[in-house]
Amino acid sequence: MIFEVTPSQTVGPYFAIGMPFDGQHLIVPEGSVGAITVSGTVFDGHGDVVPDHVIEFWQPDQTGAFADMHGYGERSVHPGFRGFGRWCVEDGDGVYQMTTVKPGPVAFYKGGLQAPHIDVTVLARGMLNRVVTRIYFADEQAANDSDPILQTVPSERRHTLLAQPVTGGYRFDIHLQGPHETVFFDI
Numbered sequence: 001m002i003f004e005v006t007p008s009q010t011v012g013p014y015f016a017i018g019m020p021f022d023g024q025h026l027i028v029p030e031g032s033v034g035a036i037t038v039s040g041t042v043f044d045g046h047g048d049v050v051p052d053h054v055i056e057f058w059q060p061d062q063t064g065a066f067a068d069m070h071g072y073g074e075r076s077v078h079p080g081f082r083g084f085g086r087w088c089v090e091d092g093d094g095v096y097q098m099t100t101v102k103p104g105p106v107a108f109y110k111g112g113l114q115a116p117h118i119d120v121t122v123l124a125r126g127m128l129n130r131v132v133t134r135i136y137f138a139d140e141q142a143a144n145d146s147d148p149i150l151q152t153v154p155s156e157r158r159h160t161l162l163a164q165p166v167t168g169g170y171r172f173d174i175h176l177q178g179p180h181e182t183v184f185f186d187i
Contacts, residue, residue, distance in 0.1 A: 025087050027057060027100035029080040034062055037169035038135065039097040042124060045177030049094025053124040055087040055174075057098050059117070064104035102137065108148050115143035115150060122174055131184040135172050138162040157183050 028035050038057070042050040060066045060083065061076040067083030076083065078101065087096040105113040118135040136144050144150055150158060160182045163170035175181050 025085050025096075025098050027059070027082050027085040027098060028078065030099055032078070032080060032099075032101065034078075034101045035099055036102055037097055037099055038118065038163060038172060039095065039169065040163075040171050040173040041094045042096065042122065042174045043094070043176065043178075043180075044124075045175075045181075047175075047178060047180075050124045050176065051092050051094055052089060053087075053092075053094070053096070053122065055096045055098075056121040057085045057100065058083060058119050059100065059103045060106050062101045062104045064106045105143060110148065112146070112148060113143070115140055115147035117147075117149075120174075122176070124176060127176075131176070132187050133174070133182050133184050134161055135163045135170075136161050137170060138164050153183050 023029075042053045042055070044050050061078040061081050063076070063078075065076040065078075067076050067081050081101070085098045085100065087098060089096075100118070103116045103118060105116055108114050115136055117137075120133050120135055121130050122133070123130050134149070136147070136150060144158075144162075150161065153161065160175070160180070163172035173182075
């Protein structure tokens, strides 16, 4: 067989073509100016770690510019900025880790600015569809208080979207279900 096969799952197995790629977790090259690590653990509804999952990040750079490679907008000038990263593991410890830069604010289509955030897709065993969430930063309180998307989330659930500062970056755990469930967006 030419291609590896992923483990059998609810809707698998799949051939592992293009899923893992070199430097997949590097949204910016290691050692980049302003580089941070965003890491966390993925939990299921019982609070157990999910050992096999895929996490994808997409985001602007620290100025709010995207890695526009097709001429649709202002392109990031951050050296090596890809704007996209993927973490995929099989039989891991439930932990993910991305190397990136803290994003800047971006325009909201109805006017104003959105707080710095990272868009996140999560795929895991037993899930037939991906779920989508956002990572906001707990140390951006003023921007978070005026973010038009975050303000649509009930106040008692907003904390599930806030990454907490840690040495070298931020921690953001993802709870797929249960009493600590992360807010997911219906897109």
